[in-house]
Amino acid sequence: MAKRILVTALLAAGALTGLTGLAHADFDYGKFPGYTLKVKLIGGTQYEHLYTRIPEWEKLTGAKVDIVSSKNYFDLDKEIKQDIASGQITYCLASNHTSFAPQYGDMYIDMKPLIPADELAKYVPGTLAASEIDGKLVQLPRVTDISNIYYRKSLYADKANQAAYKAKFGKDLAPPETYDDLKNQIIFFAKPPNLYGTAFAGKDEGATGRFMEILRANGGDMFDKNWKPTFNSPEGVAALQWFKDIYDAKAVPAGTVNYGWDEIGQAMAAGQLAVDLDWPGFAGFYSDPTKSKIADDLGFAEAPVGTSGHHGGWSGSHSFSVTSACDNKPAAVSLAVFLTNDDSEMMEAQAGNMPTRSAVFDKVVKWFKANKKPALAAMYPIWEKSLDEARTPPLIPQWIEVSNVVWPQLQAAIVGQTDPKTALDKAAADATQIMQDAGLLKQ
Amino acid sequence: MNFLRSPRAIPYLLLLPAILVILAVILLPLLVSLWSSLTPYVLTRPASLYQFVGFRNYERLWGNSDFWWAFLRTLVFVTVALNLEMVLGLGLAMLVNQITWGQRTIRTIMMFPMMFSPILVGFLFKYLLNDSIGFVNNALYSLGLITDPVPWLVDGTLANLSIIAAEVWMSTSVFAILLLAGLMAIPAEPLEAARVDGCNGWQVFRHVTLPFLMPFIYIAMTIRSLDVARAYDMIRIMTNGGPAGRTEMLWTLIARVGYQNSQMGSANAMGYVSILLSIIFTFYFYRKLADARAFMGGAQ
Numbered sequence: 034m035a036k037r038i039l040v041t042a043l044l045a046a047g048a049l050t051g052l053t054g055l056a057h058a059d060f061d062y063g064k065f066p067g068y069t070l071k072v073k074l075i076g077g078t079q080y081e082h083l084y085t086r087i088p089e090w091e092k093l094t095g096a097k098v099d100i101v102s103s104k105n106y107f108d109l110d111k112e113i114k115q116d117i118a119s120g121q122i123t124y125c126l127a128s129n130h131t132s133f134a135p136q137y138g139d140m141y142i143d144m145k146p147l148i149p150a151d152e153l154a155k156y157v158p159g160t161l162a163a164s165e166i167d168g169k170l171v172q173l174p175r176v177t178d179i180s181n182i183y184y185r186k187s188l189y190a191d192k193a194n195q196a197a198y199k200a201k202f203g204k205d206l207a208p209p210e211t212y213d214d215l216k217n218q219i220i221f222f223a224k225p226p227n228l229y230g231t232a233f234a235g236k237d238e239g240a241t242g243r244f245m246e247i248l249r250a251n252g253g254d255m256f257d258k259n260w261k262p263t264f265n266s267p268e269g270v271a272a273l274q275w276f277k278d279i280y281d282a283k284a285v286p287a288g289t290v291n292y293g294w295d296e297i298g299q300a301m302a303a304g305q306l307a308v309d310l311d312w313p314g315f316a317g318f319y320s321d322p323t324k325s326k327i328a329d330d331l332g333f334a335e336a337p338v339g340t341s342g343h344h345g346g347w348s349g350s351h352s353f354s355v356t357s358a359c360d361n362k363p364a365a366v367s368l369a370v371f372l373t374n375d376d377s378e379m380m381e382a383q384a385g386n387m388p389t390r391s392a393v394f395d396k397v398v399k400w401f402k403a404n405k406k407p408a409l410a411a412m413y414p415i416w417e418k419s420l421d422e423a424r425t426p427p428l429i430p431q432w433i434e435v436s437n438v439v440w441p442q443l444q445a446a447i448v449g450q451t452d453p454k455t456a457l458d459k460a461a462a463d464a465t466q467i468m469q470d471a472g473l474l475k476q
Numbered sequence: 477m478n479f480l481r482s483p484r485a486i487p488y489l490l491l492l493p494a495i496l497v498i499l500a501v502i503l504l505p506l507l508v509s510l511w512s513s514l515t516p517y518v519l520t521r522p523a524s525l526y527q528f529v530g531f532r533n534y535e536r537l538w539g540n541s542d543f544w545w546a547f548l549r550t551l552v553f554v555t556v557a558l559n560l561e562m563v564l565g566l567g568l569a570m571l572v573n574q575i576t577w578g579q580r581t582i583r584t585i586m587m588f589p590m591m592f593s594p595i596l597v598g599f600l601f602k603y604l605l606n607d608s609i610g611f612v613n614n615a616l617y618s619l620g621l622i623t624d625p626v627p628w629l630v631d632g633t634l635a636n637l638s639i640i641a642a643e644v645w646m647s648t649s650v651f652a653i654l655l656l657a658g659l660m661a662i663p664a665e666p667l668e669a670a671r672v673d674g675c676n677g678w679q680v681f682r683h684v685t686l687p688f689l690m691p692f693i694y695i696a697m698t699i700r701s702l703d704v705a706r707a708y709d710m711i712r713i714m715t716n717g718g719p720a721g722r723t724e725m726l727w728t729l730i731a732r733v734g735y736q737n738s739q740m741g742s743a744n745a746m747g748y749v750s751i752l753l754s755i756i757f758t759f760y761f762y763r764k765l766a767d768a769r770a771f772m773g774g775a776q
Contacts, residue, residue: 111735114519118740136520136738226608226617226625236718287627288607290719296606305608430520434737445720448630470516 060152062371065364066095072368073113075128075351076103079314082384083175083377090371096364106130113137125359126368129172131163131349132238136430141354143169147366155375160350160389163425172352173369174389176381179348179423180246181416182215182334183301183319184208184308185327188222197221208308208334212247215308215337216279222307223284230279231308232297235290238426240443241436243310245426246347247272250339255427255435260473262464264439265457271340273446273453280447290444302326310336313416317385320408333412335419348423350389385409387416431471438463509744517741519734524741533745542721543729543746550726551753553636554704557643558697564644565651566693572652573659583656586649594646598713601642605629605714629715632722639714639723643707650703651696658692659685690768694761701757726750 074084087098101124102112110133116122117140129141145153148170153161156174164172188194189206198206202217209215219230234240245255245264253268263269279285286292286300294312301309302318302325309315322328336344353369355362371377378388382397394417401410426432439460446456468474479485513533517525537543572582589597604611605628616622629635662685670680708727711717717724717732726746734743 114735114738118519118522120522138520226613229608232608236716283624286608287625287630291629291715296609300608303609430738434739437732437737441718441721444718448719450720 060149060370060374062090062093062367063363064095065361065367068096068361068364069099070096070126070361070364070368071099071101071124072126072365073102073109073124073128074100075106075109077105079384079386080128080351083372083380086372086377086380087368090368093371094364094367098368106133110136113140122356122358125356125361125365127354127356128175129352129354131172131174131352131425131428132432134164134172134352134354135166135428135432137354138430140356140358141171142357142359142362143171144173144355144366144369145170147363148173148370152370155390155392156373157389157391157420159420159423160348163348163423163428164350164352166428172350172354173373174350174352175373175377176351177348177387177389177420177423178312178314178350179336179346179387179416179419180311181313181336181419182208182308182310183315184332184334185304185306185330186332187330188307189332194222208332209337212250212275212337212339215310216275218308219279220282220284223282225283225286227305229286229300229306230284231306231310232285232289232292232300233276233310234294234297235292235444235447236440237293238433238436238440239293240290240440242347242426244269244272244276244439244443246336246345247275247339248345249347249424250337250341250343250345252339252341252343256468259475260429260468262435262461262468264464265454265461268340269457270453273443273457276443276447277449277453281449290447313387313412314385316409316412320406328408331408333408333415335415344419344422346419346422346424347426348420349425382413387420429471429473431467431473434467435464438467510748512741513744513748515741517739517744519738519740529741533742534749536742537745537749542724543749545721546717546724546726546729547750547753549636549724550750553640553643553707553725554701554753554757557640557647557704557707558700560640560644561648561651561700562693562697564648565696566655566689568648568652569655569659572656583653586652588649589646590649592646594707594709595713597642597646598710601638601645601710602629602714605638630719635715635719635723639707639711642710642714643704646710647700647704650700654696655689655692658689662688687768691765694765694768698758698761698765701761702754726753 074080081103084100091097102109104112106128109128113127114136117137122140127141129137134141153170157177160174160177161170164170164174189208195206198204198218198221201221204214206218209218221230222228223230233243248254248264248266248269251268251271253263253266253272255262255264257263280287280289286305288296297306297309297311298315298318300306301311301315304326316333319325319331320328336346338344353372355365355369359365373389375390375392378390378393379396379400382388382393383400388394388397394413398410398413401407401413426436442451442456442460445451446453451459465474480489512525514530515525515527516529516532568586572579572586575582592600603609605613607613607625607627607630610628612628613622613625616626627634628638666684666688667680670684675683707725708731711723711725711728712731715723717728730743730746730750733739733746
């Protein structure tokens with residue numbers, strides 16, 4: 034795998050030289066002749082594109098990069114945990130994610146002392162702040178995720194739909210501003226089995242995250258300040274009821290409780306969904322006429338607000354971290370900065386990902402306009418605005434474990450096996466035990 | 477010391493390397509995992525491996541209804557899947573055994589599902605059975621057999637049946653191949669003698685073929701009962717134990733607790749309790765195997 038990436042990297046290096054130039058003028062990437070930097074990177078088509086820049090960094094610094102492992106996040110997470118357990122951390126840099134990072138304890142260093150403040154100021158402030166754990170910058174964000182609304186323009190422009198919606202709800206048919214609007218529209222548009230209102234991630238952290246997003250938009254949260262689980266509050270019950278209502282109305286595919294992101298993306302691109310609250314990474318896919326039936330019909334809107342008047346803003350970043358066990362931390366930090374500098378971020382943004390450097394947003398919108406990709410040019414300002422209220426899941430090592438007691442209960446309530454309050458009480462009791470065992474919550 | 481130099485020691489000395497290897501690769505990990513089940517071992521906090529908490533993990537398991545439901549579901553899953561695979565595999569083997577031309581090709585084709593990784597089988601069935609874009613629902617809808625999509629992987633009964641179907645599809649041929657080997661090893665004389673004595677087809681099968689095949693069946697059952705564990709990857713992809721734990725098996729639960737939650741101590745305790753299941757199946761099949769062999773010995 035590593036070899037394949039390096040070969041691709043070497044082939045692509047020539048094509049990329051045009052992109053570089055300005056960015057390495059202001060950060061000193063250093064010289065490390067003869068040094069080999071071992072790295073573990075997330076694999077997969079959408080991530081490996083960036084690694085074609087590695088030969089450029091090698092040329093710049095005289096170091097070599099050895100990719101010792103390249104896997105998807107869940108396998109990489111498993112592998113890193115095994116490395117910690119066996120004390121075999123023999124690499125310097127690893128891909129990370131804000132949701133996973135808290136689990137790894139002191140495996141990664143605080144990069145703040147090794148990067149000048151004016152370089153850090155180039156990152157989107159909220160995204161950089163969310164990359165810290167206990168005040169330590171344990172990761173440099175590479176790509177940010179925050180979800181907003183994709184919708185089918187033709188459904189909203191249809192005169193008959195507009196009249197029927199106005200008659201039923203007394204409001205003009207427009208992209209939803211609140212979760213109540215969104216629910217009404219999901220049910221209104223659904224004509225199963227050919228068209229569903231939407232589909233949602235129904236399992237794993239995807240389900241917990243979506244629930245958390247609506248819970249926060251309603252003014253609630255997963256924990257109070259003493260880490261006592263509070264998601265079984267009235268705001269939590271209302272959030273869960275929201276999912277149950279659209280499920281009971283058969284406005285979503287029945288199988289959505291087993292869906293992950295892939296299935297939702299496929300269904301939206303196949304023209305089976307009216308709206309989709311989803312990640313920016315899908316914009317490129319949805320707007321590509323060779324892969325998507327809705328390429329000419331794609332609208333974008335900011336995610337709705339909840340009863341508190343705020344957005345839920347569930348957000349997270351893919352990132353790079355430097356290990357404490359690294360024997361050449363400046364070299365590792367140098368690569369981490371290089372892979373997230375303006376040129377690298379421009380490359381990520383051109384592929385449809387959300388960059389983590391402020392300067393890139395305007396540049397990429399111009400680039401999309403110049404390259405006849407109006408859909409993506411329209412999308413970026415909306416997604417950038419939504420970053421104002423971005424919030425990560427609780428940055429604690431127990432987050433995934435808590436999520437694993439929450440989502441099966443969400444499913445139980447959604448499919449009608451139990452009522453929302455009972456389901457959330459059960460999950461809260463289990464989560465309380467986890468937090469007590471972890472010593473975060475006093476008994 | 478004298479014993480080591482005596483001729484009696486030679487067999488033991490010759491076996492010593494094998495014994496050492498077995499101890500290193502089997503006994504040692506077993507002991508470490510047994511020890512870790514008595515600790516609150518968290519993967520990301522290696523120090524927790526040395527904190528003894530007695531039987532706390534086991535006590536918690538005792539009151540953990542999710543675990544016992546998964547235990548029961550796994551028991552039912554293994555029983556149903558094994559029996560179905562056995563019956564279908566036997567039928568398939570009998571049919572293939574009748575073929576006189578192209579049998580080798582058929583045997584090779586029969587092995588195709590075995591060559592798929594369980595993860596691929598999981599994805600295959602997940603997309604076939606997807607309620608909105610899946611092939612099965614689309615076919616049923618186009619034929620006018622359904623008006624509403626069937627939630628194959630959501631409904632408790634249907635989801636478990638779907639997983640069993642995927643498992644049976646993937647592994648029936650293992651039975652078929654093993655039983656075909658058994659059928660080919662049956663001597664012709666007893667079969668001819670039975671026919672000469674006036675037995676009909678069913679009687680020949682029931683009183684001659686089947687007793688000959690029983691040792692093969694039990695060996696296949698024993699191997700497969702341990703091997704059905706491979707269905708983990710498949711279930712992980714198809715439903716990940718959901719929705720609402722309706723398809724949760726021991727393996728999906730243990731993997732989630734051990735790797736995603738990093739609670740390896742707790743996961744190992746679950747592993748040790750689940751070993752009971754494997755022991756019960758293995759013990760039962762070996763006893764049956766011994767009986768079947770004794771019967772064959774008598775019959776001959």
